[in-house]
Amino acid sequence: MTISQETGGVGPRHFGPGGPVPQPHRVAVSLNRLEPQTGTAFLLRAGQRLVVVDPFGEQVSDFFAVMADDRDEWMSSGRTIDYANSTAVTTGSVLYSNRSRPMATVVEDTCGHHDLLLTPCSQQTFDLLYPEFEGAYHPSCFENLSTAMAEFGIDPDRISTTLNIFMNVWNERGGELHIDPPTSRAGERFVLRAEADLVVGLTACSAEKSNNGVCKPIDYAVED
């Protein structure tokens, strides 16, 4: 499914390290839709942009990447946090590999709240944190990433902590985490530019608690 959208963000809300940032050039793009609780994988070449849009609001999208030329080199949340001296990700943030190479740069962010601390939800996440499901099978970002990235030869054990786009997590100074409803509104955008050739995995997150109770679609596009 493809959807036409004017790129360029929602109203006046554009955030960067120093506060509001200029509106980008507006270009029409075609968006692909990830249906609720699904995922995909694809190649993103150096210089290409990945546009991720939350079409209805309050929906998380998990992002993971490995280097296309060496699939043992993977996106490291820890190195990314280290070099930014921050757990926050927004316009200007660079995602680093475990070998400290830049993999992608955030070039647009209309939302301002994303997460680099938590892993993609997995069957065990639901088993341990959602007792109401009583251990029953549940779709998960980990399963969706594993299945999609396996088509590019990526071992599931290579999938580490993801960048959880639009996920609204903060922690108290003592460490306790709070996962609040996403602040993303319908049409909110997050755009990454690849700094190397990447195999990317992307989901419409499957975890009810991360998406204010309802799992919804995610739209995305790759732009040259």
Next chain:
Amino acid sequence: MTISQETGGVGPRHFGPGGPVPQPHRVAVSLNRLEPQTGTAFLLRAGQRLVVVDPFGEQVSDFFAVMADDRDEWMSSGRTIDYANSTAVTTGSVLYSNRSRPMATVVEDTCGHHDLLLTPCSQQTFDLLYPEFEGAYHPSCFENLSTAMAEFGIDPDRISTTLNIFMNVWNERGGELHIDPPTSRAGERFVLRAEADLVVGLTACSAEKSNNGVCKPIDYAVED
């Protein structure tokens, strides 16, 4: 080098999730010493305890582990944070693998401040964050872990975010990190019980800024 020490912590400072916890039984153990800016690796069998002591105070020790029976299964800071709903680690905390299996449980912690967010310091850490070294070679926890764990067949790319024992990191609600001097005093202890057979890597951290300016030794012992 081995050092005799009475186990059991320092003065009245024992912390757990609910505050002060009872003093453990005191048993004499022999400690091995990691000289400043060095590391080691060893097998830790299920049920064995790893005692880590900061002999002089204000010194970080990076800990990483993989499953001994499948070295593609590794300690996941993200899964550990997820299941605890906290970035804090102290008595009672369980360290999980990327496959959501328990790997180790913290059974004693006299200090109360440790880090699960940051990666082991590497040459690139010094290149990027310590401009005063002008890109010169610097000993690092990543090199020390890689070298020591390679003797057990562990690929350096498997080394992910470490548990940084005695590292004093907190972040503001907006995400900015603060790396303060460790709160550990001389003799402070941190003890893990293995929940599975593990290959463990352990360092006396090499990064001056994490250790209040001076890199010092770390003592450790494996107890049955």
